[in-house]
Amino acid sequence: MDDMIHDASTAQCPTDLLAAARAGDRLAMSRLIEAELPWVRAVVAGYVQASENVDDICQEVFIAVWQSLHRLRSPAGFKAWIYRIAVNKVRSFYRRAGRRSSVELSADLQAGDGREALERSSRRESVLAALKKMPPKYRDPLVIHYLRGKSCDETAEILGLRPVTCRIRLLRGRSRLEDLLRKDGAL
Amino acid sequence: MKNMTCEQAREFLAAREMKLPFEPEAAHACEQHLAGCESCRRVLLEGRELSELLAASLAPYAEGAEELAERIAIDLPARRAAPSYWRSQVFRFDAAAAALLFGAGLFVGWWFRPAPPPAGAPGPVAPAATVAPQLIGSSGTLAHELLPRDRVRTSERRRFIIVNPVAPDVILEVDRQAEFEDRLELPDGAGAGDVPVE
Numbered sequence: 001m002d003d004m005i006h007d008a009s010t011a012q013c014p015t016d017l018l019a020a021a022r023a024g025d026r027l028a029m030s031r032l033i034e035a036e037l038p039w040v041r042a043v044v045a046g047y048v049q050a051s052e053n054v055d056d057i058c059q060e061v062f063i064a065v066w067q068s069l070h071r072l073r074s075p076a077g078f079k080a081w082i083y084r085i086a087v088n089k090v091r092s093f094y095r096r097a098g099r100r101s102s103v104e105l106s107a108d109l110q111a112g113d114g115r116e117a118l119e120r121s122s123r124r125e126s127v128l129a130a131l132k133k134m135p136p137k138y139r140d141p142l143v144i145h146y147l148r149g150k151s152c153d154e155t156a157e158i159l160g161l162r163p164v165t166c167r168i169r170l171l172r173g174r175s176r177l178e179d180l181l182r183k184d185g186a187l
Numbered sequence: 188m189k190n191m192t193c194e195q196a197r198e199f200l201a202a203r204e205m206k207l208p209f210e211p212e213a214a215h216a217c218e219q220h221l222a223g224c225e226s227c228r229r230v231l232l233e234g235r236e237l238s239e240l241l242a243a244s245l246a247p248y249a250e251g252a253e254e255l256a257e258r259i260a261i262d263l264p265a266r267r268a269a270p271s272y273w274r275s276q277v278f279r280f281d282a283a284a285a286a287l288l289f290g291a292g293l294f295v296g297w298w299f300r301p302a303p304p305p306a307g308a309p310g311p312v313a314p315a316a317t318v319a320p321q322l323i324g325s326s327g328t329l330a331h332e333l334l335p336r337d338r339v340r341t342s343e344r345r346r347f348i349i350v351n352p353v354a355p356d357v358i359l360e361v362d363r364q365a366e367f368e369d370r371l372e373l374p375d376g377a378g379a380g381d382v383p384v385e
Contacts, residue, residue: 024266026260026263029260029263030257030259030260033256033259033260034253034256034257037252037255037259038248038249038252039248041248041249041252042245042249045248055255058259059258059259059262062260062263063262066263066264066266067266123240123244124243124244127240127241127244128244131244142241145205146238146242146245147242147245147246147248152205152206152208167202167208170205170207171198171201171205171207174201174204174205175201177237177241178233178234178237186240187233187236187240
């Protein structure tokens with residue numbers, strides 16, 4: 001009966017999907033993963049050294065989400081909860097590997113086609129490199145905000161911040177990024 | 188808002204670029220500032236460029252996300268069974284009972300704590316750990332006969348530390364021989380002599 005109520009084929013809004021996933025519906029869980037993966041991927045990428053580790057860590061994040069979804073007390077805090085899991089998974093990844101995060105550019109962005117593409121690619125590399133140099137408290141809001149044009153309120157919700165704090169961090173983060181890119185000659 | 192400074196104008200431009208909330212009158216003030224400030228006009232253009240560049244740099248993380256999401260969803264392991272209602276309630280009861288017992292133990296310990304010595308009385312004498320039960324001698328044995336000298340503090344050496352053979356773990360301390368005989372309820376002459384310890 002419960003499964004019938006929380007059926008992913010009829011569940012449309014995130015709350016319904018969440019309820020269905022909590023009840024064990026894998027289809028609902030796959031839709032949730034699809035919705036949340038881009039920003040989780042971008043946040044994780046900001047912390048890790050090699051881009052090939054990003055997807056592995058993301059997989060660990062969503063396995064943890066799936067396994068402990070029944071323990072989530074407030075559905076309203078779902079995104080903030082995923083964010084905390086993601087940051088913890090990055091930490092445990094480095095603890096296991098005994099490695100330190102450092103700047104390494106992703107291979108897909110190193111490839112370019114022609115001078116213009118190379119220049120464009122090089123500027124994107126500079127942006128990603130500059131982002132990795134920034135403290136997470138300024139980097140993560142920027143990444144989440146710019147990835148899919150999320151509003152300040154949505155970004156604040158994911159990060160578990162008050163909107164006013166998020167606004168300040170976004171402005172400061174952008175200003176820092178601008179300085180770093182100017183120093184690098186990318187802007 | 189009048190006479191916006193360059194700093195205020197740049198903050199406003201960044202906020203507008205990021206679609207952050209701002210005061211409506213600030214927009215007008217900023218337009219006025221931009222009309223007369225070339226460097227802020229340049230900042231405006233750079234800001235737009237930065238937004239585009241940032242969005243383009245992050246776009247690859249959204250690309251191919253559907254495919255990866257599908258792969259992750261397929262590989263999700265079987266979910267661990269959630270603890271049943273009754274199991275969680277029993278666990279809660281156990282934890283609550285343990286906390287209650289611990290609290291009760293603390294309270295009993297506090298209630299039966301030894302009374303503090305009266306003002307002017309000599310300090311506390313040998314704790315139980317110092318006068319160990321295995322060192323029990325005959326009734327009225329003095330501290331210096333039971334314990335090595337270095338284990339008896341000065342304050343203790345001035346007093347009698349005795350053990351009761353009937354209840355060997357009861358260690359009594361007295362200032363005078365008469366008092367110790369009273370407390371032990373020994374027959375006359377059965378106690379130790381009033382020999383100074385030092």
